[in-house]
Amino acid sequence: xxxxxxxxxxxxxxxxxxxxxxxxxxxxxxxxxxxxxxxxxxxxxxxxxxxxxxxxxxxxxxxxxxxxxxxxxxxxxxxxxxxxxxxxxxxxxxxxxxxxxxxxxxxxxxxxxxxxxxxxxxxxxxxxxxxxxxxxxxxxxxxxxxxxxxxxxxxxxxxxxxxxxxxxxxxxxxxxxxxxxxxxxxxxxxxxxxxxxxxxxxxxxxxxxxxxxxxxxxxxxxxxxxxxxxxxxxxxxxxxxxxxxxxxxxxxxxxxxxxxxxxxxxxxxxxxxxxxxxxxxxxxxxxxxxxxxxxxxxxxxxxxxxxxxxxxxxxxxxxxxxxxxxxxxxxxxxxxxxxxxxxxxxxxxxxxxxxxxxxxxxxxxxxxxxxxxxxxxxxxxxxxxxxxxxxxxxxxxxxxxxxxxxxxxxxxxxxxxxxxxxxxxxxxxxxxxxxxxxxxxxxxxxxxxxxxxxxxxxxxxxxxxxxxxxxxxxxxxxxxxxxxxxxxxxxxxxxxxxxxxxxxxxxxxxxxxxxxxxxxxxxxxxxxxxxxxxxxxxxxxxxxx
Numbered sequence: 001x002x003x004x005x006x007x008x009x010x011x012x013x014x015x016x017x018x019x020x021x022x023x024x025x026x027x028x029x030x031x032x033x034x035x036x037x038x039x040x041x042x043x044x045x046x047x048x049x050x051x052x053x054x055x056x057x058x059x060x061x062x063x064x065x066x067x068x069x070x071x072x073x074x075x076x077x078x079x080x081x082x083x084x085x086x087x088x089x090x091x092x093x094x095x096x097x098x099x100x101x102x103x104x105x106x107x108x109x110x111x112x113x114x115x116x117x118x119x120x121x122x123x124x125x126x127x128x129x130x131x132x133x134x135x136x137x138x139x140x141x142x143x144x145x146x147x148x149x150x151x152x153x154x155x156x157x158x159x160x161x162x163x164x165x166x167x168x169x170x171x172x173x174x175x176x177x178x179x180x181x182x183x184x185x186x187x188x189x190x191x192x193x194x195x196x197x198x199x200x201x202x203x204x205x206x207x208x209x210x211x212x213x214x215x216x217x218x219x220x221x222x223x224x225x226x227x228x229x230x231x232x233x234x235x236x237x238x239x240x241x242x243x244x245x246x247x248x249x250x251x252x253x254x255x256x257x258x259x260x261x262x263x264x265x266x267x268x269x270x271x272x273x274x275x276x277x278x279x280x281x282x283x284x285x286x287x288x289x290x291x292x293x294x295x296x297x298x299x300x301x302x303x304x305x306x307x308x309x310x311x312x313x314x315x316x317x318x319x320x321x322x323x324x325x326x327x328x329x330x331x332x333x334x335x336x337x338x339x340x341x342x343x344x345x346x347x348x349x350x351x352x353x354x355x356x357x358x359x360x361x362x363x364x365x366x367x368x369x370x371x372x373x374x375x376x377x378x379x380x381x382x383x384x385x386x387x388x389x390x391x392x393x394x395x396x397x398x399x400x401x402x403x404x405x406x407x408x409x410x411x412x413x414x415x416x417x418x419x420x421x422x423x424x425x426x427x428x429x430x431x432x433x434x435x436x437x438x439x440x441x442x443x444x445x446x447x448x449x450x451x452x453x454x455x456x457x458x459x460x461x462x463x464x465x466x467x468x469x470x471x472x473x474x475x476x477x478x479x480x481x482x483x484x485x486x487x488x489x490x491x492x493x494x495x496x497x498x499x500x501x502x503x504x505x506x507x508x509x510x511x512x513x514x515x516x517x518x519x520x521x522x523x524x525x526x527x528x529x530x531x532x533x534x535x536x537x538x539x540x541x542x543x544x545x
Contacts, residue, residue, distance in 0.1 A: 063499035063506045063527050066537060067457040070388045070428025072112035073437060074172065075101060077135050078119035079182040082434045087138035091145040091152050094136070098154070102161050104438055108445060109453045111510065112168040114237050114430060115158055118223065121178040121192050121200075121209065125155035125231075129223050130192075134185045141188035159231055166495045166512045168459055170235030170309065171227055175220050175291060177241055179207035192219055201263045204247035211243060211287040211335075212267030220291065221298055228302040234494075234533065235307035236299045240353060242288045242334045284335035296346040305466045305534050311351035311390055311430075312338045314368055322371050326362040342379040348462055349386035350376065351430055355395070357413050358420065366420055373426065386460060388428035391417055396441040411442035418452050427460050456510045458497060461535030466491075470530035470538035482526060482543065484516045494533040497540075501525040520545050 075082045083101060084094045105113060117124050122133035122140060136144035136154065145151055155171070162169040178193050178200045187193040193200040193207055199216045200207050209216040224236060246259040268280055278286060292310070299308040313330040315321065317339055330336045341347055352372050356363035369389060376384045397408035421429055431437060437445045471487025473496070486493055496511040500523035511518060513531075520526065523545050530538040 061525065063501070063508075063540075066497045066499075066529075067455060067508060068427055068460045068535075069422075069457040070112050070386075070430065070459055071108070071110045071453055071457065072114060072388065072428065072430035073105065073110055073393075073434040074114045074390075074430060074432050075116065075434050076119075076432075077116045077124055077133065078174075078180055080135055082438075084136065087135055091149045094144060094154065095152070095157060098158060099161065101434055101438065102158075102165060102167070104445070105162075105167055105434070106165045108437060108449050109456045110167065111457060111459050112170065112234075112430070113162060113434075114170045114172045114235075115155075116172040116174075117155055117227065118173040119177070120174060120180045120183065120207075121187070123223075125153055125227070127223070127226065129190060129219070129226055131188050131190060134183060139185045140183070140191065155227075155231055159233065164512055164514070166510045168234040170237045170307070171231070171233045172237040172239065173220070173224060174241055175238050175295075176209045176211055176216075176243075177206060178209050181205035192216065198266075203244050203262055204260065206244065208244055208262075210264050210267050211284065211291065212264045212271065217287070217291045217294070221294055224295060225298050225302050228299065228306065233303070233306060235309055235348075236295070237309045237311065237351075238292075238295065239311045240313045240330070240334065240336070242330075242336045243284055244334075246333055281332070281335065285331075285337050288335050289337060289340060292341050292346050293344065300465070305532075307348040307462055307465070307534075308346075309349040309351055309386075309388075310338070310341065310347050311353055312336055314352040314354045314356070314372075314390070315363065316352075316371065316375065320375070322367050324362065325364075325367060325371070339375060339379055342375060342385065345381040345385070347385060348465065349388055351388050351390045353390040353392075353432070354417075355390070355392035355432075357409060358416060365417055366424070369421065369424055369426060373424065381464075383464065386428070386462070387426055388430055389421065389426065390430050390432055393431035393436040393441075393444070394433050396436055396444050398439060398441050399443075411444035411447055414444055415447055415452070418448070422452075455508055457508075458495075458510060458531060458537070459535050461537070463534065463536060466532065466534045467536060468532065469536055470532050472539040472541050473528055473530055475526065475528060475541050475543045477520075477543070477545070478517070480520050481517050482520060482528075482545075484518070484528065486530065487538070491530075491532050491536075491538075493530040495531045497529045497531050497537055499527045499540075 077083060080086050084097050119133050119135060121130055123130045124133055124136060131141040132143055134140040143151065144154060159169050179187060189195060192209060196215065199210055199213045201210050227233065243262060249258045249260045268283060271283060276283065296308050299306050313328065313334065315325060315327045317331045318329050320339060342350065354365055354368050356365055358365045372387055376387050391414060393414055395409045396411050396414055418429065440446055468491045470491040470493055471489035473487050474485040476483045476485065493513040495513050496515060498509045498511055498518065500507050500521055502522045526543045526545055527540040529540040
């Protein structure tokens with residue numbers, strides 16, 4: 001969800017004239033007025049899981065179904081967008097900033113974070129395959145701790161602390177980018193540009209792993225597999241950077257001028273010499289298709305039960321678009337055939353970047369949302385894969401600060417989009433990015449916490465990965481606490497779904513899977529159920545406190 005980054009602005013500005021990416025490139029929101037607030041949203045989606053073991057009785061004696069909705073946020077490390085705030089901080093400062101982000105996520109009842117662990121062929125964790133990223137330390141290859149500090153593992157820390165708060169952590173890889181335009185230090189071994197320079201091509205201000213080089217794809221697959229073997233992550237995530245966004249050959253000529261060709265003549269020539277018959281554009285799409293398929297298979301083979309998600313540009317193939325929708329074609333420019341991936345079942349969740357306001361003519365948020373709902377229903381295997389759209393939270397204005405642009409969005413736009421997604425039956429969304437929620441831009445975080453996010457929610461279940469039901473726990477009273485004894489069985493507990501009835505009202509909470517006790521907190525009835533790592537809820541244990 002790398003949206004308005006410096007390296008992308010020139011390209012996006014050029015695309016605007018073609019109706020390509022107007023809202024994102026220019027920050028336009030149509031008429032200068034807040035988006036209308038909608039009617040209260042309907043209830044969240046029901047759970048998927050085992051039978052309820054609570055006895056029958058009056059409805060008030062039994063809790064409702066656990067709410068289900070993804071409330072996620074991207075945490076970008078590239079160019080220090082979200083974390084850390086700048087390179088070269090001490091390990092203690094980096095941990096402190098990470099904890100602040102995690103605490104804000106907990107306070108807002110977020111339940112899924114997408115942490116960028118590979119910004120550009122580098123790593124935020126100790127790797128034998130790729131060097132430390134400079135966005136941690138200030139120099140590629142330099143460890144993210146100062147002289148005299150104890151070594152630490154940022155990814156292990158993030159994972160431990162997210163799980164301690166009952167939050168899923170998905171790791172975000174940029175599969176092809178090899179150097180970002182914001183980088184200030186040269187690549188160092190074992191970076192692919194140093195070890196295998198022929199696999200890496202310069203395009204505009206960036207370096208790019210050539211998707212037409214099989215060895216480059218094999219390297220990315222090895223990097224992902226390495227992380228999956230060493231870290232108990234909840235998901236693997238890739239974004240919209242496949243082949244790069246077009247760069248103008250002569251930016252001074254303005255929009256509509258010629259684009260620089262991506263320099264893949266050598267790899268395409270070898271493909272043709274070996275008997276390949278595809279035209280170049282089809283060959284490029286086949287390269288990306290192959291990586292997506294292999295990533296899907298690698299994730300599920302190396303760490304079964306782990307979700308694989310993709311966040312593409314928010315407008316699909318031209319011939320499948322709704323009437324009136326115009327703009328950039330990722331199919332023709334990025335060589336991303338999202339509809340093919342859906343049809344083949346090569347992903348578990350789709351996060352189209354719907355980075356336009358509700359009333360943006362040609363890219364209307366509600367129209368695009370309904371379009372992707374139909375595409376998942378029509379194309380993906382049964383049951384349909386998850387749809388959790390990406391929303392452009394970083395476009396929300398900062399009070400008294402024009403840094404976000406004179407036509408930045410009011411918080412009301414995002415609040416209305418959240419309600420629209422609920423009304424149209426979409427159980428979740430992901431914010432780009434966490435920094436806007438940390439800054440509470442235009443009061444957005446405060447409004448979400450007191451409104452749409454007032455009650456915690458579970459992430460929707462992914463039963464096609466593992467539909468086994470975790471065993472019911474046993475609760476024992478110890479003063480004003482209840483002690484949790486997990487049930488016997490092979491299905492590990494990722495978190496607990498807890499209901500307390502206080503003053504006749506049921507209150508829902510999510511506890512981390514490692515929790516073994518909680519405070520009764522004035523409840524006269526309590527139910528607790530185990531939730532597996534794929535979100536399947538087990539039978540509930542009822543206790544009359």
